[in-house]
Amino acid sequence: MIQKRANPDHPILEVLQTRWSPRAFADRPVEPDKLKRVLEAARWAASSFNEQPWSFIVATKEQPDEYAKLLACLIEWNQTWAKTAPVLLVTVAKLTFSRNGNKNGMAKHDIGLAVGNLTVQATAEGLYLHQMAGIEPDKVRATYGVPEGYDPLTAIALGYLGDPAVLPADMQAMESAPMVRKPLSQFVFTGRWGEASPVVQ
């Protein structure tokens, strides 16, 4: 089992440091109460005008037909590894505000906030997740009857960490690659675009 960690320049919460995105999950279900808490965490995220533009379609291996249905909505390459996860989710964004029907330009951003919350709760529960942009939105739409005005956005594989040996060789190598990030000075600016802020120096 690979226990990857962030390598921060400034100390951050353990729950943020231990998060990474595995492709190998253990053949072990997620306890129902844990799954409820993980989704509850998403519920309490902030959103523009408190629109809560997020929905989640979820399937677990306890319901094999539902699981197969959701797995089939991922692009093929993602199916090869995501099938090891006991829980799969698809996020769906509501594109307009319920209050006035206007376009919600923050819908995708706010789904990110909700999934951020979900991720923190999951990590604290000993779970890992791997998000995917690689889904077939039209297939999600047709399979589940997603109405106009809503866009399927991402998928999430969720579960306990597994043995990379279950993966094809090329994916095993990706599993053990260290986490890398740009330094703060490359994306925190003051005064002028591109000028590293004094607050990160």
Add this chain to the structure above:
Amino acid sequence: MIQKRANPDHPILEVLQTRWSPRAFADRPVEPDKLKRVLEAARWAASSFNEQPWSFIVATKEQPDEYAKLLACLIEWNQTWAKTAPVLLVTVAKLTFSRNGNKNGMAKHDIGLAVGNLTVQATAEGLYLHQMAGIEPDKVRATYGVPEGYDPLTAIALGYLGDPAVLPADMQAMESAPMVRKPLSQFVFTGRWGEASPVVQ
């Protein structure tokens, strides 16, 4: 001082439960080391192809000219309360992938993930933040020289909780309004759009 909390149906982490979005901030600076950790947390978020499409423009009241410059990029209504915060940030999304120049449809979503991380670290540090969609993107672009291919997205007011008495009367009332969210059964589905999932029942 108002100490608002989420009211979850299932227990979630304290750091997720104590987060809310005040408009009244205390006249107290954010310690430099705390601010570094808050930004460091954003750095370690997940993103599509690890693009890290987020940038932050930041200003603190220690640099009054820079602070005034950033405050002026918010819509007027937001300026009336955000000026109580010791730190202001603007998020900027890179719209294409650095690897191949293709459109990054996850840029806004991934900024949400980064700000989600930032929020959790801030809350753990005793800080609060209030995000705003209400900015003047063209003014940000002109003021800071934000290049083509990048879009100013949101602003964030960050600091310690303050006394609502510093706010206009209508905003004071909003400050004490309870947090409300849709129940899980209204946005977690299995099998078909709109059908509450058994995992949340």
